Amino acid sequence: MAASDVVFRVKRYRPESGGRPTFQEYTIPYRSDMVVLDGLNYIKDHIDPTLTFRWSCRMGICGSCGADVNGQPRLTCGTYVRDVHKGAVTVEPLSNFPILKDLVVDFDDFLRKLASVTPYIVRKDWGDLTKEYVQYPEDVEAYRQQSLCINCMLCYAACPVFGSSPEFVGPAASALALRYNRDTRDEGADARLARLNTRTGVWECTFVGECSVVCPKDVDPAAAIQTLKFLATMRHMRRLLMPGSSSR
Template structure:
């Protein structure tokens, strides 16, 4: 449908200028099948090539195009303009992260936290690596939900606890830790729970639940963290009451 315009109010930050982030408005034509990312691409292609933002797959898989759209963390490739605009679409960089430029934020802190929970299958070196590790459908089902995480960081942008305490390991890293703990091939549960059973780990979470609300893949990190609290408590009690017993 031609002839309709929408105003994009985009937060801009130019690190070389030394100034504060400020909004810049762009009026663009739009159709009902356009997503917010299409709008940003239109601005970059036809109005202002200096606008900077991340994107890649355009299909909700890469997780790189996250931004706060009208105050809510969303994937811009999965958010239709028709669903969010009332004349204006306000696009901010994801909350709770330092801004590098315009809508691009610094994720380095998250990557450090993700590495701290060993997000891969851990095997004891002395184990027999020649045999096949068979998994049945129910084994996969145990961690399928958490394995859908695409590291888009929307959950961190929605988490007020992370906003107040940046040392908090956060929702996505916790969900991915549970994904590997629940994997029958994995033997690294003990080291992950040791990392997470700390003040900056899962106990920082006060179960606001907004991480699960904004998650575009229905990973439900809030529930994952509560499960980890249970597992960490059981591990602690086992170590207390049965020292020397296997941790899992």
């Protein structure tokens, strides 16, 4: 191996042949400005066209290129090889998800969870759609942080609770629920809190905090979940003490 080479240890899983996932090593030319995704694309273009992985935008916004790099969930397009290169770069599919092939995981379950928190503006009455629903900068600021989520699912790969309880609604879906609950145009807060105030909702979270560490967009889902626990408790107590009161 030349001094300007780097070894990629990539986890392979071939669904047609069954069996356990195995590691395959590739030695490729190293450049100081290459990201992990560049290495994977080099392998696919020059060495092994059967290597399968998702990617699209190469600029950290599409959220499709997540993988465990040296054991930590990362966007491969935003991870420089020079920062993680310790002899070899190990690339594995995101933890906690079933593997479809090589680095491609099945996230249907995540999409169902996302849908369960109605991650869009809910209104009882849309009213006059020719007029605007005005928001001031501080209204936007209230939910801006959570709205930056790109659904890359790194937070799910980092969450040991999701790893042992796949039914847990999880970090990103919770953060997005908070994002819409904080939107002044939205009227669906009560239904979202009802969804999250369940055995599979926010109560499973033990505040490990790793979701917020790995988040490439600084959404801070861990803090969002603690806020939701607080809001869900307030709602719960209000309904216990004042059963007649209307929602919100």
